[in-house]
Amino acid sequence: MAIFTDVALSMIFKTEIKRWGNSLALRISKPMAELPDFSEGTQVLIETKGGIMTVKPAKNERQVKLPFSEQQLLDDMTPEAAHAEEAIDLIDEEWQD
16 A cells, blocks of 8 residues: 655655564565665665664765864875875886877
8 A cells, every 4th residue: 555745856655564584574566666776785874763774775885973173183294294205206117198
């Protein structure tokens, strides 16, 4: 059973949780999978909060909060600090045009 709340933005489907081996599975119908562009093998993030479960596509990039930005790390960088004098000289064949 589908309830269309806003055809362009969202749908509500009533479905049933089924057993899949020792786990539980939620079947996602084709129309419901098309809105977030889900297909077989799509990695998802599942979040539960306040009795509500949200399923959304996982982003490919790693979301890691680093203590410094790239700019902060490079702010004080100089050829001397990078030990550029230790770099080897390229031979003619290694130069790209």
